[in-house]
Amino acid sequence: MAKNEGEAVLRAENLKIHYKTKKSYVKAVDGIDLTLRKGETIGIVGESGCGKSTFGQGILKLLPQKTKYYGKLLVRDVDVTPLRENDMRKVRGKVVGMIFQDPMTSLNPITKVEKLFYETLEEHNPGISFNESREVTAQILQKVGIEPRRMREYPFQFSGGMRQRVMIALALVLNPDIIVADEPTTSLDVIVQAQILNLLDELRQSYNASIILITHDLGVVAEMADRIAVMYAGHIVEQNEKEKIYYEPKHPYTKLLLKSIPNTNPKDLELTFIPGSPPSLVNPPIGCRFASRCPYKMSICDEKEPPVVEIDGGMVKCWLYTQGSDNQ
Numbered sequence: 001m002a003k004n005e006g007e008a009v010l011r012a013e014n015l016k017i018h019y020k021t022k023k024s025y026v027k028a029v030d031g032i033d034l035t036l037r038k039g040e041t042i043g044i045v046g047e048s049g050c051g052k053s054t055f056g057q058g059i060l061k062l063l064p065q066k067t068k069y070y071g072k073l074l075v076r077d078v079d080v081t082p083l084r085e086n087d088m089r090k091v092r093g094k095v096v097g098m099i100f101q102d103p104m105t106s107l108n109p110i111t112k113v114e115k116l117f118y119e120t121l122e123e124h125n126p127g128i129s130f131n132e133s134r135e136v137t138a139q140i141l142q143k144v145g146i147e148p149r150r151m152r153e154y155p156f157q158f159s160g161g162m163r164q165r166v167m168i169a170l171a172l173v174l175n176p177d178i179i180v181a182d183e184p185t186t187s188l189d190v191i192v193q194a195q196i197l198n199l200l201d202e203l204r205q206s207y208n209a210s211i212i213l214i215t216h217d218l219g220v221v222a223e224m225a226d227r228i229a230v231m232y233a234g235h236i237v238e239q240n241e242k243e244k245i246y247y248e249p250k251h252p253y254t255k256l257l258l259k260s261i262p263n264t265n266p267k268d269l270e271l272t273f274i275p276g277s278p279p280s281l282v283n284p285p286i287g288c289r290f291a292s293r294c295p296y297k298m299s300i301c302d303e304k305e306p307p308v309v310e311i312d313g314g315m316v317k318c319w320l321y322t323q324g325s326d327n328q
């Protein structure tokens with residue numbers, strides 16, 4: 001069965017996540033649709049501030065209290081947008097596990113690893129003894145390549161790569177259906193980065209989990225993702241299978257993003273960059289949010305928000321692909 005035909009474990013339907021500031025709201029995620037299927041990895045890519053981490057943390061509702069959610073975010077068919085903190089605690093860890101960017105700040109450095117696991121296991125299995133928890137911890141640490149005896153150590157005694165392994169083990173210990181990995185390898189060198197990505201992929205297969213992989217690094221998603229969603233200024237502007245995104249990108253932003261990756265081809269050594277910067281998400285433009293930086297801009301682009309067009313098995317949000325446009 002093709003991955004895009006499998007059971008949906010997460011669905012965002014016109015999802016909006018708006019942060020409260022002193023005077024207004026920042027529309028960090030502003031109407032996205034996305035389906036994650038069982039066993040699938042979706043890479044969410046885009047520049048800093050495009051809304052990708054807000055989306056990831058929004059799945060677990062780890063955002064400031066006054067954040068507003070609109071639309072639907074179905075996690076295993078349960079809309080989490082109206083859920084309160086008490087109900088979300090049942091979702092976190094058990095249904096959705098999270099791997100953060102910097103394990104040194106996410107793992108309490110003065111709590112021994114065995115206690116970190118005990119706290120997580122106890123939250124969902126009240127009454128579990130410390131010894132039982134240690135047995136489970138030993139098994140999962142072994143799976144991620146850490147000697148079980150090291151559970152008696154503190155996070156600060158581990159190297160960066162080993163700490164990230166601890167974080168992955170913690171995210172997996174309750175066997176969640178979905179793992180959200182937010183820039184999981186950003187603070188690691190390239191060799192450790194490759195080891196962590198391989199480990200994550202192996203574990204995904206053995207647990208049959210699904211992964212939302214959030215990164216600004218197109219190399220990381222090339223390694224692991226089945227599908228890619230490109231975010232820009234709170235919108236998903238293009239979404240398709242990984243190969244289609246890399247070899248036949250449609251949206252002007254995706255094209256420019258791919259051109260800005262350094263490569264070793266002697267005929268194409270010139271590094272390009274995308275001039276300008278993304279718009280304010282407090283008062284985003286009424287038309288296309290990429291218009292001020294887009295080399296293909298047309299008059300309609302400033303006047304009306306581009307529609308979502310289904311194309312080539314994926315979607316693109318751009319006026320170039322509407323019927324009658326001859327600019328494709």
Ligand code: SF4
Nearest residue numbers: 288291294301318319
């Ligand atoms: Fe460029 Fe217009 Fe497409 Fe926006 S809608 S990306 S401005 S062509």
